[in-house]
Amino acid sequence: MVKLSADQAFAHALEHHRAGRLAEAERSYRQILQLEPEHADSLHLLGVLALQAGKLEAALALVQHAAALRPDAAACRNNLGQVFERLGNDVEAARCYEAAIELDSSYAEAHNNLGLVLHRQDRLTEAEARYRKAIDLDSGYAEPHTNLGNLRKDRGEIDAAIACYRRAIELRPDLSALHSNLLLALHYHPDYAPADLAREHRGWAERHVAPLEAARRPHDNAPEPDRRLRVGYVSPDFREHPIARFVLPLFREHDRRQVEVFAYSDVATPDAVTGVVRDHVDRWRDVAMLGDEQLAEIVRADGIDILVDLAAHSGGNRLLTFARKPAPVQVTYLAYCST
Structure with missing residues (x-):
């Protein structure tokens, strides 16, 4: 050899x-x-x-x-x-x-990443310059387009934001998260009626959900009326965030004689509130590093009866996990303003 x-x-x-x-x-x-x-x-x-x-x-x-x-x-x-x-x-x-930029001034990804940090620090003018530089360096790079869209949305420049999102989708039609950014922003535009929003959301589903439907499998949940229901909640916001504050009383008041509560946490950087939420559930799963298909398999293995989405099209959502139908009953609650 x-x-x-x-x-x-x-x-x-x-x-x-x-x-x-x-x-x-x-x-x-x-x-x-x-x-x-x-x-x-x-x-x-x-x-x-x-x-x-x-x-x-x-x-x-x-x-x-x-x-x-x-x-x-x-x-x-x-x-x-x-x-x-x-x-x-x-x-x-x-x-x-x-x-990285000093070593390679043409490094588009580093410009985009620096823009994200500046954006979080509310240094919007500097962040915008970095996003635009990344786009100038690599016009086919979708992420700085959507990040620029987020920035312009935050400024209230909704038409410009929508144009950025649509360009990002043109470049990477396979990335559902970029498409979700557009759907969320459309709610802020006065010219989009409920029927328009419904049409746009159906377009998202046709593009990203329909291809996954063939892979759905029957569920093995035992039809035993006396056992506890397994209810799972999926969220990137089990942290210092309004969603966590809303769900804490719900988790606390679940009748544990009838319900076993699972939390699938997509929090990349846990904080003190993450620990509080964790203390209020029966089973905790850190899933931030898992792909959508991996998460779906874990939910299925846990035998979840009712799976609750707490993000919909907001940031960090797991709609492509839900598209795989890992639980027999699935619902969306909180965190999103329509559909």
Whole structure:
């Protein structure tokens, strides 16, 4: 058997990573590092895998190590910024994105990511400049279009925001979240009547839900009238957010003799309120790092009888999990202003 060089083995590992074979990619990166402990690219992408898995401290250590070995690598700085963002440290995240841009001024993703941090800090003029720079550098990059749309919506420039969202959808018609941003913004436009909103929402469903309907399977929930119902709630807002405040009394008052409460939390950065919500449910699942299909399988395995969506088309929604129909009864409650 021909022994691969570290660079050849890395090429195979990267192929696994790009194809979504994450376990194989991780195994390959670790094998490379056993032979060459300071292989910077393997350290870097092993850190990216840790970030994707929500292992933030491991991600931080790995990507920092890679960045120290490759101070000229803009991608290391950009991904280090994303780790700091997930850790809630926007100051360090911004420094990393700025460093990436200094290393490669044409790095559209770093400009977009810096724009997101500035946007959260209400530095809207600076954020807009970063989004526009990202678009100028890569006109086919959809995310800065939708981020610019969010910014212009926040300013009350609804027509301009809608145009940004529609352009993002043209570029990435497969990304349901970009389409959801448009639907939410349409509610703020005075010329969109209820019938118009219904038509736009049906268009979203035809594009994103209909292709998944064939994969739906029968449910195995036991038809036993004396057992407790399993009710699951899915939300990205089990944190300091009005949704959490609304649902806490509901969770508290559920009759535990009749109902077992599950919470599927999509919170990327938990806070004190997250802990309070967690204390008010029977089963807690951290699902922020799971794909929609993975989440649907977990819901199905939990034997949920009634699954409650608490986001609809607002940010961080899991409508594509619901599209797979993992529970026999599914409802949307709270958080959205129509349909």
